[in-house]
Each structure stands twice: as structure tokens, then as C-alpha cells.
Amino acid sequence: MSALRRTPLYETHRRLGARLVPFAGYEMPIQYSSILEEHAAVRERAGLFDVSHMGQIHLSGPEAPAAADALVTCDVLGLGIGRARYGLMLNDAGGCIDDVIVTRLSGDELFLCVNASNVEKDHAWIANHVPAGVRVDDRSDSTALLALQGPASPRILERLVDAGAPLPKRFRVARLALLGRETLVSATGYTGAPGFEIFCAAVDAEKLFTALLEAGAPDGLQPAGLGARDTLRLEAAMPLYGHELDETTTPFEAGLERYVKDLARTFGGSAALRAKVGQPLARRLVGFELTERGIARADHEIVHAGEVVGRVTSAGPSPTLGKSIGLGYVPPAFAGAGQPLAIRIRNKDIPARVVELPFLR
Numbered sequence: 001m002s003a004l005r006r007t008p009l010y011e012t013h014r015r016l017g018a019r020l021v022p023f024a025g026y027e028m029p030i031q032y033s034s035i036l037e038e039h040a041a042v043r044e045r046a047g048l049f050d051v052s053h054m055g056q057i058h059l060s061g062p063e064a065p066a067a068a069d070a071l072v073t074c075d076v077l078g079l080g081i082g083r084a085r086y087g088l089m090l091n092d093a094g095g096c097i098d099d100v101i102v103t104r105l106s107g108d109e110l111f112l113c114v115n116a117s118n119v120e121k122d123h124a125w126i127a128n129h130v131p132a133g134v135r136v137d138d139r140s141d142s143t144a145l146l147a148l149q150g151p152a153s154p155r156i157l158e159r160l161v162d163a164g165a166p167l168p169k170r171f172r173v174a175r176l177a178l179l180g181r182e183t184l185v186s187a188t189g190y191t192g193a194p195g196f197e198i199f200c201a202a203v204d205a206e207k208l209f210t211a212l213l214e215a216g217a218p219d220g221l222q223p224a225g226l227g228a229r230d231t232l233r234l235e236a237a238m239p240l241y242g243h244e245l246d247e248t249t250t251p252f253e254a255g256l257e258r259y260v261k262d263l264a265r266t267f268g269g270s271a272a273l274r275a276k277v278g279q280p281l282a283r284r285l286v287g288f289e290l291t292e293r294g295i296a297r298a299d300h301e302i303v304h305a306g307e308v309v310g311r312v313t314s315a316g317p318s319p320t321l322g323k324s325i326g327l328g329y330v331p332p333a334f335a336g337a338g339q340p341l342a343i344r345i346r347n348k349d350i351p352a353r354v355v356e357l358p359f360l361r
Helices: 010-015 034-042 062-069 118-129 152-157 202-219 226-235 269-278
Strands: 018-025 026-029 047-050 055-060 084-090 096-106 111-115 134-137 143-149 174-177 181-186 193-200 285-290 299-304 308-320 324-330 339-345 350-354
Touching: 010 018, 010 202, 010 350, 026 034, 026 226, 034 047, 047 202, 047 226, 055 118, 062 111, 084 269, 096 118, 096 181, 096 226, 111 118, 118 134, 118 299, 143 152, 143 202, 143 226, 152 202, 181 202, 193 202, 226 308, 285 339, 299 324, 308 339
Parallel strands: none
Antiparallel strands: 018 026, 047 143, 055 111, 055 134, 084 096, 096 111, 143 193, 174 181, 181 193, 285 324, 285 350, 299 308, 299 339, 308 324, 339 350
16 A cells, blocks of 8 residues: 655644544545534634645646647636636546646646546546647646635735735636745635635645634634535535546536536537437436434435435535535436435435535525
8 A cells, every 4th residue: 555645734734733534645634623613614704724635737838728628528718817617527428537627827828626536547638638739737746725715714815915916706816925925816615615725836835824824813714624625515515526426427417517518519528428418317416405313424325215216425414504414316207306215324214305406505
């Protein structure tokens, strides 16, 4: 077994007393105080995450925008400079290689923020599917990524930027100097809360993380781990690769068709998706809530009238809503809001019902 990797903030996490666990090949903080406290901090005030395990794959050259446009389901050619967009990178069968955020840095440079477990796979796929004139550069090891999330995030970040420097709006990016360090600040996140993701040089990560915690102390900013990140993204019904998405799952099944921009375009997997238009789906991702006491978890069976009809992909207690919620795949006949189902927990079928997504609005 290969040794776990560490982000540039590993020693900071130890100093703050984080509980560290293996995740996507890294030793990452799952929590500092408690998942419930950190979850509440993000929903009510602000939380600061180290997500430096995520990957950043840059494409540059005159043909880079067109090459990226042919790689992902979203419209890259129409993406303005200083803007970001969510999309999916598909294989030839229309299955999800990864879900990514594409950021346009200039007329001929952009990058894809990819999932940590997929960096090597994605890098190889991209390098094999772009023209020779496009430079593909994996900058994951030299880049750190901090996620400042929660309603207090703007005023916390404003304390560290030059007076009058505007913060980016939703899904826009800005180059900002923080403590004299050059950063790229993106108004994106993975929690369903307002906030920012801050890309910086790996060598600057510890100083920026510490400075953000100090600047946010008056607002109750807390360091937050992957445990709260997971409960937050579940409430927002944001997919997690390896759970809701994989190479056998199409955007149509995952309910992500709104991120497929114009099937008349030619991009990876577009022909396979066009062939599926008008065809019945074998399964559909749904959200559910338990209507009786119990806690659903990933891989539990979804049951209807005593028969197994699907499987849970992500689930757990919702700290904000005070109920057990989850995501899972079922046949379309069982996917309508209000549909009664059950989750098989320890050989007992606990009643549940399908609900509209996201869970938290």
C-alpha cells in the first residue's frame, strides 16, 4: 500500500487538533471539534476548509478553449474571461469520467478543477484528447485550495484584500492579493452556502489559512473538515464522484441534464447522449427522507413493496433539517416526489418517501 499524501496544511491541521483520516489517497481532516458544530458554523456563520487534495489541470494555447469545449458538456467557447462553469467530462458511452469546474483565465488559458481521486485519470484522458498544440499542465501539487464558506464569508475575506478591491460574484473569479500573496478567488463552493474558493501557491497556504482564521474570529469562523463538507453537500444534493457519479452513469440518470449544453455540439460522449434522447431511462437519481426513526447510509438497499428496487448512494442525518436524508438510484416509475419507499437498515425496512431536490433551499 502506498503512503498517504499530505496537503501543505498537514502540520496546521495537527496543530489545530484535527482528526485525520485517509481520503482519496490523502491524510485529511475529517473534523476539528465536531461535525455538527462545523456544519452549523457554515450554515450560520462561516467555515474554512482545506481542499488542496483537489486537482487543477491547466490547458493553454490558441486552441485550448476549443479543445476544452470538446471535452466537457458545458459551453466553454461562450465562457467569458474571469468566469467559471460546472460541467461533466464523459467517456464515449456517455458515462461520467469526472465532474469538473472549468475556469477561463484568459483568451487562451483555462483550467479544470477535478476530483482528487481522478487527477491522474483525468490528466491522461485530457492529454490524449486535445490537439498537439494545446499544452496540458497538471499543477495540482504546486497549488493549494482553501474553501471559505458561509454567510459571513464576504466580510471575512474583505478584511484581507486591498480596500475597495471587489470580490467576485457567483461563478466568477478574480485575481486578488491576500497578505501580499497572489491568489485566484472563485465564488464557488460545495456546501450550498455562499462563499469562495481560494487558489494559492502551496507555499503560501499555511499563512493564508491562519490569517483567514484570525480575520474570521469575530464572526465565529471555524476550521471545518470533510465530515461537515459531506453533510453540507448532501443537504444541497450536490453529487459526489464515486457515489452519485461514475463511468457507468450518464448525466440524464444523475438528473444533471441541465449541465449538458446543446446536444448539437460535438463533445466527448455527445453521440452516445444523442442516441439516448427519447429512450426510457433504466434508473434515476432521487432524494428521499425517512419518515420513521432510522439513519440511512450509502449502499443500503431501497425497497418498494418488499422488493429491492435500488441502492442508496449517499445518506445520513441532516443537521439543519433534523431528519435522515439520502440520495439513490431507482427505476423512473418510483422517482416521483411523494413516492413511498423504504430503506433496508439492518434487515428492517424503514419507511421513506421521495422528495424534491435540493433538500435545503
